[in-house]
Amino acid sequence: MSHSDISAGPDTSPGQAHSRRGAIALAGLLAALLVIPLVIDNAFVSHIFITICLFAALSTAWNIVGGFAGQMSLGHAMFYGIGAYVGMILFQIGISPWLGMFAGAAVAALVGMVISYPCFRLKGPFFTLASIAFLEVMRVLALQFTSVTGGATGMMIDLRLGWTWMVFRERWPSLLIVFGMLLITLAVAWAIRRSRLGFHLVATRERESAAKAAGVRTVRVRLIAVAISSALCAMLGTFHAMYLTFIEPAAMFSLVFSIQIAMFALIGGIGTVTGPxxxxxxxxxxxxxxxxxxGSSALGLHGFVYGMVLIMFVLFMPNGIMSVIKRFITPKPPTDEPTTTETGPISAPAKAAEAPSPDRAGIGSDILRVEGLNKNFGGLAVTRDVNFTLREGEILGMIGPNGAGKTTVFNMISGFLAQDSGTVSLRGPDGQFHQPNNPADFAALGLGRTFQIVQPFAAMSVEENIMVGAFHRHHDEKNAREAARQTAWKMGLGPLLQAEARGLTIGGLKRLEVARVMAMEPRVLLLDEVMAGINQTDVRRAIDLMLSIRDGGVSIIAIEHVMQAVMSLSDRVIVLASGEVIAQGRPQDVVRDPQVIEAYLGKEFADAHA
Amino acid sequence: MLTLKNIDAGYGPTTILQDVSLDVKAGEIVTIVGANGAGKTTTLRTIVGQILPRRGKITFQGEDITRLHAHDVVDRGIILVPEGRQLFPDMTVRENLQMGTYRKSARSDQESRLEEVLTLFPRVRERLDQNAASLSGGEQQMVAIARGMMAKPTLLMFDEPSLGLAPIIVSQVFDVVRQIAATGTTVLIVEQNVFTTLKVADRGYVLENGSIVLADTAPALLKNDHIRRAYLGI
Amino acid sequence: MTTFLQIITNGLMLGGLFAIVAIGLTLIFGIVKVVNFAHGEFLMVGMFLTWMITTRMGLHPFASVILVVPAMFVLGALTQRLLIQPLMGAEDDHVQIFATVGLSTALMNLALLTYGADIANTPTFGLRAPIELGPVRILTGQLYIFLAAIALVIALQLFLKNSQTGRAIRAVAQHRVAAELMGVNVPRIYILSFGLGAACVGLAAVLIAPLYPTSSNIGTYFVLTAFVVVVLGGLGSIPGAFFGAMVIGIVDSAAGYYIGSGLREAVVFGLFLVILILRPSGLFGKRMTLSHLS
Structure with a gap:
């Protein structure tokens, strides 16, 4: 497959056309936000547009955490409030809000990281609850520390007009400022979404374990997202304090305000750049x-409308307006080319590989050592004293009945599960043995793994899924995309590059799982039943592909039930039963071992072989 | 008794089963074998109404049950002993067995059925008042089967009953399956453990990538070249 | 010493109040696995209902229980059927969170729209009268709440343990798919459970209304503490919620006395965050934390 073939994807040109149309629409919308109020020049109209820009910017900033990273914070008013208070306090002692907003941003980023770090292990609604609790604590503290915040009476600015103080008699300078801030926030969100960070965030949101396996430091990337998001919110808070000229805890640290911020993102389209x-x-x-x-005759009306709109959107348009717009602007595929879920053939290498054997010339010294691995789940021994080594350039087949502990061993030798005792040592590119203890460190040393139960990033396209793996080696989006495409074609996923992962068949998902890990260019590869679900004609090709990967210097451990594959791939085979290694050695010898026959293969297997 | 005709099914947008047709006659033991991920569990879940098929028709005792929800399918006497046991972990074994009698036609003569079942599984009797989560894997499998029998099934389906069990227990489980079939209950069994299952079954289907690729009597399948190649590596 | 005893007693009474609000919340979470952010507004709706029935008909507030509890059951059941059930299959958490947050916002503002910002005072019928228990004094109404909370816990436990329906509810909570295979109509159990949870908060509303002024935002006041209680007690555990409520009640009462009433909330939420963060396994149970890997 040559380069030009790969980059000339089937729908590149129409894709560019939409994105151009989209960009024009966006530019038009943004221009309108600025021009309409300037032309009408009415205080109330300007006020509405300022409010629009403010909420749009806050919501865009929220979306970096709530959308990209998928952490549903309903406490984001906290950062806005911090910005408002820091800006206001500094203003009172004679420091311009232009500086104050950066001070506020720094404080908010710090607070955001400190409180989010422990909360990341909370899932879904519990993260949300914690964010609300933090907001409440913040509000109570602001009420209590009267000497700093003015307590319930709030803070009013002394009238110092002009650009230095960000306080104006007219509306238009405020509009200019908030519009500029909106542009910056959008630019930041756009840049993140396209960058490695953005891919890492979305991957972490979609499937944390798979993201970790791809070497993503899931906690770190989310902390960065939180820092950026809270800093932006704080800067907007400083601006808004100057615009309002008066702040109080109830308004600055308000749950209702937080809900509104999140709600605009939901309605527009969570996780999209322009949705909020x-x-x-x-x-x-x-x-x-x-x-x-x-006015006051309908107290609560707007809140009621907000609530109902939220409910309606959640029920009938949970992916927001953007999803509908996308459906409209994406043209239907040309009728002569129906949308396919068919994978292409796996590309087999041209030259035949050397037959497997434990004494092959291609095999080097040990690269992975597993010693005395024990693991109990609730008193039940899942693995007992498991020992084995993997040598460089070798394929080690791992077989055994379901429930024998094979996947548990994989989880321990890739950092997903801490062993109760024993060691896992992996030789790094530096030639030294290391004992990493988390998935990202294993990945950094060049270990890649697949999951038996496929773990696609469901909302991402096939190409983006593989890119998450490719970002492990490439920092630049273009290179990662290029590498992902090459891997995809190799694995027969070329025709499906733009398809959403969730629409793939099980066979396609299995390939995607392998493609993602291949794109990481690992030195050690753990494959958990990747042959299952690949049709019989492709098993041969898949075997050849694996042999060629092996000949590229990659060391492989493969859990397999497809005996045909085990026998023709493995240099050595190791058999697990009830958590113990009951045999290891040449494939031909192992399958004749009476213990193996009894535990796994069954007597009939032996009869058939005899 | 049970017929599947041209069934397509899957989860969300993912298609797993393609054009699956099979039938089970009263009193038979039928097996569906295939590798992990071939669609065996999906087939059972489609029959029992946990997944609605996209296409095709399922009939049971002459009635179209394609669109029925799981609890209605269960009411008609199709009971699934699910993969991985799926007991209610914080209930006692007795309560688990009582849950078996939840469907209306199983509520009468509970006591005598309990006695029958406990005679078949003496181990379960010893554990009646323990929490299900405290049992070993083999015991849990026995409870799962016992729970299925408490439901007075017309058709009893097993999903990977050998999963994660020691070989000696596996043969016990298959003995029990034989005994259940001997009492006149129709059995549909899904397994990865190809040979042991085919020894017990009357007929078998081979599922690969969501499609039936072979259907024959169990002895004939045991001699089939494709089976020997694909599942034995010969 | 008397002060200390009084603080503890106040704490226990407060605990009874938190418990009776939290029981419905934990019931719904334990079975339907949905965190109902609108739970506080359910309480608020129940309190307004109690107020209306009591003032319009001139009845003792407790008499309104025969109308309020069934009405709340219907509200809960409808919420499950119309709002939660269509979202049960959603892959993203945010959908369910926003659904109940939206409901909460809508109900709160609907009350504001209907009754305005004024406070509605339910007639007390002597429930605010203090009684002396040895050295300590409590309000009559508080004692009723405390006793009702204990009775509710016991009644629910008996129902869940011994009835066919109760067993089916527990089965659904422990293993939804397996329960389905036993012929349990899972959607119906969910509707029933959500209704039950709301009915519990209806009972709470009837008991609380004579003691606390009713306003559109009263729910927020109680519900945040109820969340703390539920998390502390172990999610989905009814006795856990009761004992969690006692702990929080005492902490709240002691913090109010020793640290200052303004910071009470900060202490309670601070405790909440510490528990959330340090005992996440206690929150989700071991089974759920392991299930992701194998």
């Missing part, structure tokens, strides 16, 4: 108008 903007543009004017025109 759309949500704010559509909803803010309606509710601001309702609030102004109905």
């Amino acid at each position: 903007l759309l949500g704010a543009v559509l909803l803010v004017p309606i509710t601001e108008w309702a609030r102004a025109s109905l």
Whole structure:
């Protein structure tokens, strides 16, 4: 497969056309946000547009954590409030909010990281609950520390007008500032989404274990996201404090405000760059108008509308407006080329590989040593004193009945599960043996693994899935994409590059699992039943592909049930039963071992072989 | 008794079964064999109504049950002993067995059925008042089968009953399957353990990549070249 | 010493209050596995209902239980059927979170729209009268709440343990798929459970209304503490919620006295965060933390 073939994907040109159309629409929308209020020049209209820009920017910033990273924070008003208070306090002692907003950003980023770090192990609603609790604590503290915050009476700025103090008599300078901040926030969100960080965040959100296996430091990337998101919110908070000229804890650390921020993102499209903007543009004017025109006669009306809109969106358009827009602008595939779920053939290497044997010339010294591995789950021994080594360039087959502990061994030798006792040593590129203890460190030393139960990043395309693996070696998006495409074609996934992973057949997902790990260019490869689900005609090709990977210097441990593959791949075979290694050696010898026959293969197997 | 006709099924947008047709006659032991991920469990879950097929038709005792929900399918006497036991971990063994009698036609004569089942599984009797989670894998499998029998099944389906069990226990499990079939209950059994299963079964289907590639009597399948190649590596 | 005893007693009474609010929440979470962010608003709705029935009909507030509890059951059942059930299959957490957050926002503001920002005072019928128990004094109504909480815990345990339906509910909570295979109509059990959880909070509302002024945001006041209680007690555990409530009640009461009433909330939520963070395995149970890997 040559390069030009790969890069000339079937739908490159229409894809570019939409993105151009999309960019024009976006530019038009943004221009309108600025031009309309400037032309109308009415205080109320300007106020609405300022509010739109503010919410759009806050929501875009929230989306970096809530959307890209999938951490549903309902405490984001906390960062906005921190920015407001820091800016205000510094303002009072004569420091310009232009500087104050950076101080606020720094404080918010720090607070964000400190409180998020322990919360990341909380899933779904519990993270949300914790974020609400932190917001409440913050509000209570702001109320209590009266000497700093003014307590419940709040803080009012002394009137110092002009650009230095960010306080103006007219609306238009504020509009310019908040519009500029919106542009910056959008640019940051856009850059993150396209970058390695963005891929890592989305991968972590979609499937944390698979992201870890691809070498993503899941905690670190989310902390970075939190820091960026909270810093942006804080800067907007500083601006808004100056615009409001008065702040109080109830308004700055408000749960309702937090919910609104998140809600615009939901309505526009969580996890998309422009969704939050759309949500704010559509909803803010309606509710601001309702609030102004109905006034106190309809107290609670706008909140009621917000709640109902949320419910309606969750029920009928859970992926937001962007998903509908996408459906409209994506043209239907040309009728002569129906959408395919068919994979292409696995590309077998041209030259035949040397037959496996424990004394092959290609095999080097030990690269992975496993010694005395024990693991209990609730008193049940899952593995007992497991010892084996893997040599460089070798294929080690691992067989045994279901439940024998094979996958548990894999989890321990890739850092996903801590052993109760024993050691796993992996020789790094530096020639030294290391004993890593987490998936990212294993990956950094060049270990890649697949999962028996496939773990695709469901919402990402096939290409993006593989890119997550490719980012392990490539830091630049273009190179990662290129590498991902090459791997995809090799694995017969070329025709499906743009398909969403969740639409693949089980066979396709199995290949994707392998492709993702191959794109990491690992030195040691752990394959957990990758042959299952590959049709019989492709098993031969897959075997040849693995042999060629082996000849590229990669050392492989393969858990397999497809005996045909085990026998023709493995230099050596190791047999696990009830958590113990009951045999290891040449494949032909192992299958004749009476213990193996009894535990796994069954008497009939031996009869058939005899 | 049970017929599947041209079934396509899967999870979400993922298609797993393609054009699967099979039938089970009253009093038979039928098996579906295949590798991990071939779609065996999906087949059973489709029969029992946990997955709605996209295409095709399922009939049971002459009635179309394609669109029925799981609890309605169970009400008609199709009981699945699921893969990995799936006991209620924080309930006692007795309560687990009582759950077996939840469906309406199984609520009468519970006591005598309990006695029958416990005679078949003396180990289970010893553990009646223990929490299910505290049992060993083999004991859990016995409880799962016993729970299925408590439901007075017309058709009893097993999903990988040998999963994770020591060989000696596996043969006990298959003995029990034989005994259940001998009492006139129809059995559909899904296994990865190809040979042991085919020894017990009357007929078998081979599932690969979500499609039936072979269907024959069990002895004929045991001699089949494709089976020997694919599952033995000869 | 008397002060200390009084603080503990106040704490226990407060604990009874938190318990009776939290029981419904933990019941719903334990079975349906949904964190109901609108739980506080359910309480608020129940309190307004109690207020209306009591003032319109001039009845003793406790008499309104025969209307409020069934009404709340229906509200809960409808919430499950119309809002949660369509979202049960959703892959992303955010959908269910936003659903109940949306419901919470809508209900709260609907109350604001209907009743305005004024406070509604349910007639007390002597429930605010203090009684002396040895050296300590408590309000009559508080004692009723405490006793009702204990009775509710016992009643629910008996129901779940000994009835066919109760067993089916536990089966669904422990293993939904297996319960389905036993012929349990799982969606119906979910509707029933959500209804039950809401009915419990309805009972709480009837008991609380005479003691606390009812307003549109009263739910927020109680529900955050109820979340703390549920997490502390081990999610889904009814006796756990009861004892968690006692702990939080005493902490709240002691913090209010020794640290200052303004910081009470900060202490309670601080404790909450510490528990959330240090005992996550206690939160999700061992089974769930392991299931992701194998």
